[in-house]
Amino acid sequence: MAAGTLYTYPDNFRAAKALIAAQYAKANVKVAPNFVFGETNKSKEFLKKFPGGKVPAFESNDGKYLQDSNAIAYFVANEQLRGRNEYDTAQILQWIGFAEGEVLPAACAWVFPVLGIIKNSAGAQEAFQRAKDDLRVALTVLNSHLLTHTYLVGERITLADIVMACNLLNPYKYTLEPDYRKPFANVNRWFTTLINQPEVKAVLGDVVLCSAALSAPPQEGKGKKKEEKKEKKQPQPKKETPKKEKEPEEELDAADAALAAEPKSRDPFDLMPKGTFNMDDFKRCYSNEDESKSIPYFWEKFDPENYSIWYGEYKYPEELSKVFMSCNLITGMFQRLDKMRKHAFASVCLFGEDNNSTISGIWVWRGQDLAFPLSPDWQIDYESYNWKKLDPNTDETKKLVGDYFSWTGTDKDGRKFNQGKIFK
Amino acid sequence: MVLNPQRYLTQLATFLNVPVKNIKVNETLICTCTVGNNTVKGIINIIISLLMESKSSLWSTDPLEKAEIQQWLEYGIVYAVHIDESQNLKGILSDLNDILAIKTYLVSYKLTVADVLLYYILLNAVASMSYLDKQKYMNVSRWFDNLQQESCVRQNNQIVDFSTNYLTSSTQSKY
Numbered sequence A: 001m002a003a004g005t006l007y008t009y010p011d012n013f014r015a016a017k018a019l020i021a022a023q024y025a026k027a028n029v030k031v032a033p034n035f036v037f038g039e040t041n042k043s044k045e046f047l048k049k050f051p052g053g054k055v056p057a058f059e060s061n062d063g064k065y066l067q068d069s070n071a072i073a074y075f076v077a078n079e080q081l082r083g084r085n086e087y088d089t090a091q092i093l094q095w096i097g098f099a100e101g102e103v104l105p106a107a108c109a110w111v112f113p114v115l116g117i118i119k120n121s122a123g124a125q126e127a128f129q130r131a132k133d134d135l136r137v138a139l140t141v142l143n144s145h146l147l148t149h150t151y152l153v154g155e156r157i158t159l160a161d162i163v164m165a166c167n168l169l170n171p172y173k174y175t176l177e178p179d180y181r182k183p184f185a186n187v188n189r190w191f192t193t194l195i196n197q198p199e200v201k202a203v204l205g206d207v208v209l210c211s212a213a214l215s216a217p218p219q220e221g222k223g224k225k226k227e228e229k230k231e232k233k234q235p236q237p238k239k240e241t242p243k244k245e246k247e248p249e250e251e252l253d254a255a256d257a258a259l260a261a262e263p264k265s266r267d268p269f270d271l272m273p274k275g276t277f278n279m280d281d282f283k284r285c286y287s288n289e290d291e292s293k294s295i296p297y298f299w300e301k302f303d304p305e306n307y308s309i310w311y312g313e314y315k316y317p318e319e320l321s322k323v324f325m326s327c328n329l330i331t332g333m334f335q336r337l338d339k340m341r342k343h344a345f346a347s348v349c350l351f352g353e354d355n356n357s358t359i360s361g362i363w364v365w366r367g368q369d370l371a372f373p374l375s376p377d378w379q380i381d382y383e384s385y386n387w388k389k390l391d392p393n394t395d396e397t398k399k400l401v402g403d404y405f406s407w408t409g410t411d412k413d414g415r416k417f418n419q420g421k422i423f424k
Numbered sequence B: 001m002v003l004n005p006q007r008y009l010t011q012l013a014t015f016l017n018v019p020v021k022n023i024k025v026n027e028t029l030i031c032t033c034t035v036g037n038n039t040v041k042g043i044i045n046i047i048i049s050l051l052m053e054s055k056s057s058l059w060s061t062d063p064l065e066k067a068e069i070q071q072w073l074e075y076g077i078v079y080a081v082h083i084d085e086s087q088n089l090k091g092i093l094s095d096l097n098d099i100l101a102i103k104t105y106l107v108s109y110k111l112t113v114a115d116v117l118l119y120y121i122l123l124n125a126v127a128s129m130s131y132l133d134k135q136k137y138m139n140v141s142r143w144f145d146n147l148q149q150e151s152c153v154r155q156n157n158q159i160v161d162f163s164t165n166y167l168t169s170s171t172q173s174k175y
């Protein structure tokens, strides 16, 4: 496997190709520290190894030298990225050719004046207009290919995708504003998928797509350079993301271990004091009587010392499209909480209609803390809800309990009650 | 008619490399089976225990992604399993086609159990789609084709032909 040093200035989209390929191949590619653009790459020593004097340039640990980003990316890649057979590899070369010959010149002619990398002369202005049209032609070709293909070659991510995405990186960040890119839905889908792959994110960080096109500054454009700098700061969160991803995994393992260790049947509520509230009696009353009787009965018998009341609200209402899906979400959760039934009661309601609904409910269980962490069996769903413990002595709680137990009222934004499910 | 869960659960279990036994559907249409040493009740619960058992990357550690995956599983087993009734076919295909217009996979940016389950559920229906329908629901076709290229997902199922040459040449006139 290739290992070595990559010479480049920071945030170079060409260097990114090699660094992403190295992520996929798990190749050990380090970026040369102390590289100064225009100095290091013009030094005698550098020119001896890399006569072109351009970056990125690669020096392998066993003394091989390479220039040109695509060649370096190929060298540090793995089999998946290089194509499974000659035909796939040939197609990859074809798309790399397209990315360099059709996409990049137009992309640079549009992006560089905007970023103030080249001066905005009359000539640049003309090239700038032509670039927008040229890029549109290239994107149209890509768009129809990506209508029927998930990735450019062979239904999996290859160097073709990496090179193309890197050549389109600056346009997507700085100039392809929403209206311009709208007709290219398939390219947008493909590009967003790529920049969100962990291997790509590790190199590029979070890429924010352009929300309004920057236009080329009239003359020198120093202001824009600052903006570029600001945007370049964004990749920072990338260092934290892998850590975050790790934690829940460990939690899961701990839960699994607990699951394996614990005898299946034990009811965690058994360890808590019984108190005076009899859950079964209340449930019987609730099932057989009208709420005008069962709700006063609840308050008369409720034992705040040993039981608690909670409000739980589904965190992702934007994701709820169909009402029937939401109802299944509730009943599915109840099913998974089966063993909690004995000492818990809940009324969970769906408010609103298709594509505009929320889920929330009132829960009562034994003990003062959130019950779900008590058993690994109960942990599938509760993270999808926000939980708030209610003070049983306030009028607000009385009203909430009344509304939810009797299936009346609205959610907090005024959506009408649609359906309710009782956990008992 | 509803698809029998036996087939798609077995395929999913094979893909996840987790042994399941005794898949049964009782009179009240509740499905049970044995995963490892445990008896599990309810299709979603079965799927989730398969995932836990396999430690597969098809599940997620992110709460939002988990929630979305669960919603798709519900969609799959409540709704998409009725795809063999012709009045449902169109609705299901256009639901999916709309979502997949801007997405490569159903949830997040990677393959999850949501895609794989839907693949197994839709298999026969997609295989019997006409070329015209494959073209009409192009995003579903593209998504399905991508899934079936993964041999461990496809297993012994037939490769559905999307003849992309034919499809592209006939769509190009449209675009």
Ligand SMILES: N[C@@H](CCC(=O)N[C@@H](CS)C(=O)NCC(=O)O)C(=O)O
Binding pocket: A012, A014, A041, A053, A054, A055, A056, A067, A068, A069, A070
């Ligand atoms: N085709 C080459 C182009 C490399 C290139 O143009 N690099 C520029 C910076 S992005 C450079 O090093 N310019 C310095 C010079 O021309 O002296 C590649 O993709 O690596």
